[in-house]
Amino acid sequence: MALLRIRHDGDPVLRKKSRKVEKPDPIILLMMDDMAETMYGVNGIGLAAPQVGVNKRFVVVDVGDGQGLFKMINPRVIATSETSCVDVEGCLSVPGLQGEVERPETITVKAMGPDGKYFKKEAEGLLARCIQHEIDHLDGILFTDKAISVWEPKAEEEEAGEDEEGGEEDSGKAPDARKVVIKAYQLAQEQQQAIFAAGG
Numbered sequence: 739m740a741l742l743r744i745r746h747d748g749d750p751v752l753r754k755k756s757r758k759v760e761k762p763d764p765i766i767l768l769m770m771d772d773m774a775e776t777m778y779g780v781n782g783i784g785l786a787a788p789q790v791g792v793n794k795r796f797v798v799v800d801v802g803d804g805q806g807l808f809k810m811i812n813p814r815v816i817a818t819s820e821t822s823c824v825d826v827e828g829c830l831s832v833p834g835l836q837g838e839v840e841r842p843e844t845i846t847v848k849a850m851g852p853d854g855k856y857f858k859k860e861a862e863g864l865l866a867r868c869i870q871h872e873i874d875h876l877d878g879i880l881f882t883d884k885a886i887s888v889w890e891p892k893a894e895e896e897e898a899g900e901d902e903e904g905g906e907e908d909s910g911k912a913p914d915a916r917k918v919v920i921k922a923y924q925l926a927q928e929q930q931q932a933i934f935a936a937g938g
């Protein structure tokens with residue numbers, strides 16, 4: 739097993755649409771083990787293949803709710819609840835930022851397991867949110883694209899955030915004064931790129 743290098747926002751691999759996997763070959767199986775080790779090593783709750791530089795459709799998820807580790811190949815949301823909820827998300831590929839994202843509360847996901855067989859799984863709460871976040875990665879989408887608001891948490895909050903990031907009951911106490919509503923963050927990035935392009 740090995741720790742993998744996590745790619746950060748700005749790396750083109752995070753913006754490509756990933757390819758479907760035909761069957762779980764040994765390399766993919768090994769890679770999912772390494773992704774799980776990497777995820778646990780940084781207290782993450784999910785990791786998608788593009789985040790470690792591979793544009794193929796597989797993810798690992800363990801939100802620490804006692805259900806354990808899910809390895810999902812070609813995961814697809816096949817049903818969602820009509821109700822949605824807003825909660826705080828972060829991302830190992832977007833360090834130093836958090837944001838509020840609205841997503842369906844409950845989902846049914848269909849995915850291939852490491853044994854090559856497809857399974858269905860109903861998920862709610864943090865697990866549902868995390869699976870949707872990881873599937874977004876497979877389509878080149880980052881949470882900052884969807885976020886209602888994005889902000890830089892204070893250092894101590896980042897730590898606390900790791901534990902409570904989930905529960906819907908927490909969404910009420912999302913930061914307010916500091917809530918720099920930065921789509922500006924993305925705009926700044928685009929402007930920078932434009933400046934580079936112009937200056938280059």
Ligand SMILES: [Zn+2]
Pocket residue numbers: 828829830831871875
């Ligand atoms: Zn992410």
